[in-house]
């Protein structure tokens with residue numbers, strides 16, 4: 001997407017296309033995660049039914065689940081890459097929150113959240129975000145590196161509580177993500193009672209003619225268009241800080257681009273614009289550069305996903321019962337960390353979960369047929385360690401980092417429609433363990449020549465030998481789990 005492209009036209013074109021596609025009436029259940037039509041063959045060779053399918057989670061949903069499951073800051077030793085646009089304003093970084101000369105009550109809030117020192121992205125972004133005159137910024141860094149905390153701190157610092165009108169506007173792609181951001185803001189501002197925050201999200205209704213007095217508005221684009229453009233509950237022309245959170249998700253979400261653009265057009269020229277995004281896609285950057293004038297651009301280099309620090313094994317099983325025995329043995333010796341078990345179908349996942357629960361094991365089940373609230377509840381419990389094992393399908397194979405996961409078990413190896421190894425999904429699945437340089441363990445259950453062939457394809461693809469492990473060799477598994 002070229003800079004200065006007309007978003008409205010672009011969004012309208014996309015809308016037309018979507019309507020066209022919808023009118024062909026492609027049913028979700030006729031598609032598999034990667035969007036190809038299904039073949040009618042299930043994982044265990046049984047006739048496939050609707051349970052097989054997993055609608056891929058949306059980028060917004062993934063982002064939310066990611067936020068829910070993460071306990072703390074992601075460790076990252078990678079460098080910050082700065083693409084500076086304005087050579088007249090020097091960039092500097094800080095090593096402590098004191099160095100930012102924040103309002104003391106705000107600083108108290110930061111410390112009360114347990115933040116002792118700024119994260120990598122915060123070190124570089126915050127001095128620029130808080131500097132005067134205000135500078136625009138496009139920041140990209142992976143999930144969990146402290147972006148939200150960075151822009152929320154900047155938002156709160158820019159508020160003038162004496163002015164009783166909205167001065168800061170933050171757009172999030174979904175209701176849930178907006179609420180998450182608002183919660184961070186409320187916590188950080190816990191010692192600044194004079195700062196008022198308002199959510200512009202579904203369910204929030206206000207009478208016509210109301211003039212909002214809150215300083216910060218956090219909302220979804222549709223509702224903010226209603227409040228700021230249609231009903232003029234607040235004056236977009238008085239907004240001095242505009243944050244687009246999850247810029248990548250915004251771009252991927254139909255209609256959000258258009259609405260964000262309508263809002264952006266009504267902001268004053270000198271409004272400080274901050275774009276935060278987790279991904280590095282070109283279109284995200286082009287989109288951002290198209291509307292953020294003269295931005296300071298910073299990126300935290302991403303850690304490459306590799307299998308180097310993950311020990312991979314396979315266990316030979318004769319049948320499903322054997323696979324179950326292997327899982328039970330592994331469960332019995334997982335004393336440290338947590339495990340994720342991937343199944344090919346929802347049906348297998350729920351069968352396994354019922355069987356394990358029936359045998360008194362504490363396991364959680366997360367598959368695509370759960371509503372978002374239920375998924376959140378399951379992940380909440382898993383994050384809190386209430387269950388040590390999470391049984392899931394490909395729905396969680398990508399994009400969710402569960403730091404405390406030390407063991408990934410492929411109850412079923414990932415295969416494509418032709419029943420060949422799906423190496424990309426394999427990488428994503430076992431990449432759930434061994435994150436950020438930590439050691440991880442992956443155990444693959446193989447139940448016959450066909451699966452063994454799939455395993456061989458995976459070995460060949462990655463050029464790495466996967467060693468055999470005896471399911472009865474509990475001591476060995478235990479040792480590996482502790483390493």
Ligand SMILES: Nc1ncnc2c1ncn2[C@@H]1O[C@H](COP(=O)(O)OP(=O)(O)OP(=O)(O)O)[C@@H](O)[C@H]1O
Pocket residue numbers: 063066067070071072073074114115116117118119122141142143144145146147148149150278
């Ligand atoms: N300086 C800090 N010190 C300690 N913990 C921090 C710090 N900054 C943020 N955190 C914590 O780290 C976690 C991740 O931070 P945050 O949500 O800001 O990351 P993010 O990059 O916005 O992630 P996402 O892309 O998923 O939104 C949160 O639990 C947050 O409370």
